[in-house]
Amino acid sequence: MTVRGTWKMNGPVSEKQAEIFVHIPDTGAQTRQAIYEIDTAYGTVRKTINQYAHENNEWVSLGAYRFNGKTPQVSLTNWNDIGTADNDLAWDAAAFVPGDYDLPDGPSVDLKLPDPNSTNPNPDQVNQVPRQLVTRPHGSSTRSALSSANKPESVCGPVQDGRQVCWGPALSKYPRGAESGPSPRYAGDWCDDYALVARATRFTECENRVVPAYLRVDGQTRATATFRFQREVELDGVNSFTEHLTVKPLSIPLDFARIQFGIYKHLCENPCRPVEADPSAWHGEPAWGPGDTHEASITSSYLWDSSVAGKTYKFKPDVQINAILDPSDGSINVQTVGYQWSLDKPTDLDQIRCDTVVTAAGGCVFVNYAPTYTFNAARYPQAAAHAWLLQRNAPNHPGLRSADTPLYYLPGGKSDEDDRNRDVICDEAGWAAANGDPNAMNSSTDRPNCDEFAFNATYNSGGLAASSGGLNPVYSGSECVQTYAAKVDGVIHLYNIGGYAPLWTEVCGRSSISGQQNSGSMSQFGGFIRNMRLTDKDAYWLDTGLSGQCTDGIRSIKCTMTAN
Structure with missing residues (x-):
């Protein structure tokens, strides 16, 4: 009809x-x-x-x-x-x-923005904050093969003259009275707090563990020693990366005369090759007796073949540690079979992706760590405010870390060569000019520009069809939250378009804002992509750099915004 x-x-x-x-x-x-x-x-x-x-x-x-x-x-x-x-x-x-739908006699969205500061320095997009959150690329499997083991159990060596040594699993907290404070020889500062978690940046992963060793005699535990292990993996080369392992005893009972450690072997998937360090490479003697608490550490390396262009590999470097325990009663020493790192409390934070795609020479990242792109909100408050509004109020909270809803990178060309996603959201010719305020521009040469969020270069974009992997497909920008920047009494505000209050069920936004602010807010993004080695479907976060003092109604929101 x-x-x-x-x-x-x-x-x-x-x-x-x-x-x-x-x-x-x-x-x-x-x-x-x-x-x-x-x-x-x-x-x-x-x-x-x-x-x-x-x-x-x-x-x-x-x-x-x-x-x-x-x-x-x-x-x-x-x-x-x-x-x-x-x-x-x-x-x-x-x-x-x-009815009364909480629509004020005026805008239902009113974000009062700070004056732009054109000299505010850009954020450092390279130095990322270490986190323990595992954030996988869109569509990747939940666990790697090595980390899909069942609940960790003790690893036991052979029974020798009724005696046996078992290692692990790692404890969830430090034993009562055990020292937990710093600092191993090679760890980065952020890992020196010795929290018993795995944490990573895009290029460094570090984990602290407290691992018990049990001496069993005729099947019964006779004595328990505990050690603090710290394993740090640094992606510090083009076709190589490095592992630093530090061991420190927390308690060795008198039942042991001596406990000696050694690296049994390292493991890494082809074409990755471990380079075993000579036992003489230990800093500090890897042997301890009762009351001895000195540290010992050793550095090992891995090489991977970066000679083939256009290749991507995933590696999960692993290490097996052996120990020889001499009981104090003079009986024969007891050997372990090797404590394997990846099989005790496995994590996917140490999953490494190496490629010769982003750069021909090659490079690696911890692929399940999502980096953060930070807006220069003081310099570009209009663009930051638009993203902040959607992150806070849209049901999908695009790119908001606290909601665990990352953005997923979509390389250019995946949505057609003519930037199709943007065409869907900013679909009406002249929409930005028709809905913008010329007084809110940065300069006389500035023009209103349609700012879409989530970004068109993401799978989160409302413009990407479900058939192409889009997570929030719409058919027009008019289905999104629609706002514009306006200057009132010398102050820039972000208002909703017309007398319509957003339902806050919208999964996208478009806003008529300063073109210079829109482009400037993303001026560092190209470097961010290269430095973080983002490839198709990689997860990342957006920090808008803004905070707001807000009064919320049922459908309305009024805030005074501040650049962080």
């Missing part, structure tokens, strides 16, 4: 606000998109509805609006915009529901 023209109420509503619904019958709409126009107290709002998703006798909300003295009405007349003059647009009824 095709219905053209305008549907309206008989007159204004006393509440001055109303929500509008249209009914999509089960008639087999031939056109996917229907664009409705609502004439509000603050201008005309255009709302796009996906008919295919609602063609089962559904009432679909077009949103609530403030009309003041206007008569609520909805029109479907812009045939040329969607090219549907000869196709059916299926709707057969409209409903207007007056």
